[in-house]
Amino acid sequence: MRNFIPCTALLMMMTTAAWAQPKVALEPKKPRSVSYQAVLDCEPKLDDHRLTTRVDLGILKNRMDDVYVTQRSLLMQRVVDFRERSGELRRLRLENKPEKGISKFTAQWRTVLPEGDTVSWEDPSLKEQPTLKDVHLVIAKGVIERDESLIDDFKLTGVKLRSKKDLQRFLELRLEHEDGSRLLLCEEKKDLGTICTCTKK
Structure with missing residues (x-):
């Protein structure tokens, strides 16, 4: 004689088995930072998920280069403080004023005094319009204490990226469309971290 299980009992058994299944906790979504939202708006x-809670300018620079291919790069400005063996602290300010796409550098050579003021560094070997090779020959004789540069990357799609960096990290990224439609500016602020703003027209 067959044993029949009432439908109500069978339903209760199925319900109990369903509740007994281990619950899979859903991982909460990480909140977006205001700066990351500005990046996405522009x-x-x-x-990039790595930028969600904190915008790292190094990672952001790599993403910009991946999305917008660089056609050519120009060093626009460089400021170097270097200490010579004599103990003197020197400062070079290099400015680039390109003519017909060709770099043309002018240099200011200064001596940094202990109180922070600067005076002209007079030396016959220094050139007012040096090549980058000339510059490297001079600063290679000392120990670099500060090195900040401003670089323009011209992209294939009518976009220009200006980046400011020191020896170790990026300090500022400015991504601008030539038609003026969008401008993304991200800056490293002391005690505040990275602040990004988006401007649209």
């Missing part, structure tokens, strides 16, 4: 293609 440039959705730069989306």
Whole structure:
């Protein structure tokens, strides 16, 4: 004689088995920082989960280069403080004023005094319009204490990226469309971290 299980009992058994299944906790979504939201508002293609809670300018620079291919780069400015063996602290300020796409550098050579003021560094070997090779020959004789540069990357799609960096990290990124439609500016602020703003027309 067959044993029949009432439908109500069978339903209760199925319900109990369903409740007995281990619950899988859903991982909460990380909140977006205000700066990351500004990045996405201007440039959705730069989306990267590593930037969600804190915008790292090094990672962001790599994403910009991946999305917008660089056609050519120009060093626009460089400021170097270097200490000679004599103990003197020297400062070089290099400015680039390109003519017809060709770099043309002018240099200011200064001596930094202990109180922070600077005076002209007079030396016959120093050139007012040096090549980068000339510059490297001079600063290679000392120990670099500060080195900040401003570089323009011209992209294939009518976009220009200006980056400011020191020896170790990026300090500022400025991504601008030539038609003026969008401008993304990200800056490293002391005690505040990275602040990004988006401007649209």
